Amino acid sequence: MTITHSLKILPQYFAAVAEGRKTFEIRKNDRDFHEGDFIVLREWNGQEFTGGEIAKRITYITDFEQQPGFVVMGFK
Numbered sequence: 001m002t003i004t005h006s007l008k009i010l011p012q013y014f015a016a017v018a019e020g021r022k023t024f025e026i027r028k029n030d031r032d033f034h035e036g037d038f039i040v041l042r043e044w045n046g047q048e049f050t051g052g053e054i055a056k057r058i059t060y061i062t063d064f065e066q067q068p069g070f071v072v073m074g075f076k
Contacts, residue, residue, distance in 0.1 A: 003037045004055075008044035017041060017054055029071045035061055039075060 007027070009017070017024035027041070034040075035058050043052035060074035 001036070003031075004040060005033065005037060006029050006040045006042060008049075009041040011043055011045055011050070011052075014041060014043040014052055014054070016053075017056075021073060023076070025073050025075070026070060027073065028069055029063070030069070032067065033058060033061060033071060033073055035059060039073070 007025070009025075013022060025041075027033070037058045039056050040059060041054045041056065043050040056075035058073050058075050060070050063071045066072060
């Protein structure tokens, strides 16, 4: 089952994703992320959403050398 996860992202990281320089996220795996799921990254300036959104599909997940409970997700 494919799930869409809505996530906050700070402006400097949102810009890097929008420019194609950042193709991964490191997140606490409190949502049971899976390859094939979608993430909607919603730009958050610390107080409110700015209106910027980018949808990506998770293409790879690993917890290698991460803090317990955290994963690295590659996306396209």
